[in-house]
Amino acid sequence: MAAERGDRLTGKRVLVTGASGIGAAAAGRCRAEGARVFVADKDPASVDALRAALPGVEGASGDLADEARACSVVAHAVEALGGLDVLVNVAGLSGRRYGDGPVHRASADGWDAVMWSNVRSTYLMCRFGLAPMLQQRSGAIVNTGSVLAYAPNAAHFATHAYAASKGAIHALTRSMAAAYADQGVRVNAVAPGLIATPMSARAQADPEVLAYVRERQPLRGTAGAPSDVANAILYLASDEASFVTGVILEVAGGWSVAR
Numbered sequence: 001m002a003a004e005r006g007d008r009l010t011g012k013r014v015l016v017t018g019a020s021g022i023g024a025a026a027a028g029r030c031r032a033e034g035a036r037v038f039v040a041d042k043d044p045a046s047v048d049a050l051r052a053a054l055p056g057v058e059g060a061s062g063d064l065a066d067e068a069r070a071c072s073v074v075a076h077a078v079e080a081l082g083g084l085d086v087l088v089n090v091a092g093l094s095g096r097r098y099g100d101g102p103v104h105r106a107s108a109d110g111w112d113a114v115m116w117s118n119v120r121s122t123y124l125m126c127r128f129g130l131a132p133m134l135q136q137r138s139g140a141i142v143n144t145g146s147v148l149a150y151a152p153n154a155a156h157f158a159t160h161a162y163a164a165s166k167g168a169i170h171a172l173t174r175s176m177a178a179a180y181a182d183q184g185v186r187v188n189a190v191a192p193g194l195i196a197t198p199m200s201a202r203a204q205a206d207p208e209v210l211a212y213v214r215e216r217q218p219l220r221g222t223a224g225a226p227s228d229v230a231n232a233i234l235y236l237a238s239d240e241a242s243f244v245t246g247v248i249l250e251v252a253g254g255w256s257v258a259r
């Protein structure tokens, strides 16, 4: 995990959803910067593996789009951490295997599966995570969107429910930022491009996608690393961003400005 150590989150109590890929990197980065960290994921094996890799990190498993489960996970995290200062919502999925695709071929079940896992989980975690933050009149929430919400590509990334789910997360982020700014709670999001994680395995193995990414992510010409996104999450979670809210921070090597 992150070798770099610092004190940018010392004393902060951080709940990260998603114990694989970007979520694992974010949890490691937050811990390395002095935070107490709790991770949650629907896959118990991912939670166990991350806790083994990051001693001191606590965790729970469950589908965070399930209302009762999301509520109990936040309660468990608040109890384990002694409160909550930062909520990082990374958990989400690509719905291709559930039937997502271009609208004329996407199934209603695929649509529901993606909206369930991506939008409903983010909404529920925000709803339950906000309670302690509003009470203490301080907190930071970082959600995870995607460049595909506003800079699509029909040839290689035609999963329209996924794009719509990420657009919903961007809108939720900005609406919440507006609503809670005067109560001391900041709400921002990261919008990653193609990042090398288990979720993007298909894209990473496709030479045509990789050729496209060389053009679309010109800063590096390859997929980004989970640590690239974790660094942006760290900034938005930390007090360095104390005057920043309602931002969708693209972390994509130049995706939306590339030719």
Ligand SMILES: NC(=O)c1ccc[n+]([C@@H]2O[C@H](COP(=O)([O-])OP(=O)(O)OC[C@H]3O[C@@H](n4cnc5c(N)ncnc54)[C@H](O)[C@@H]3O)[C@@H](O)[C@H]2O)c1
Binding pocket: 017, 018, 019, 020, 021, 022, 023, 040, 041, 042, 043, 046, 062, 063, 064, 065, 090, 091, 092, 093, 094, 116, 117, 118, 121, 144, 145, 146, 147, 191, 192, 193, 194, 195, 196, 197, 198, 199, 200
């Ligand atoms: N990898 C990319 O190229 C990329 C690009 C843009 C955005 N993103 C977003 O980044 C986030 C993390 O993706 P990743 O690449 O690290 O993928 P990943 O598959 O490695 O990790 C996602 C994790 O979320 C968990 N999860 C999914 N739905 C859940 C639910 N309802 N409840 C609890 N846990 C759930 C999964 O079990 C998995 O461990 C996702 O929101 C994804 O949409 C990824």
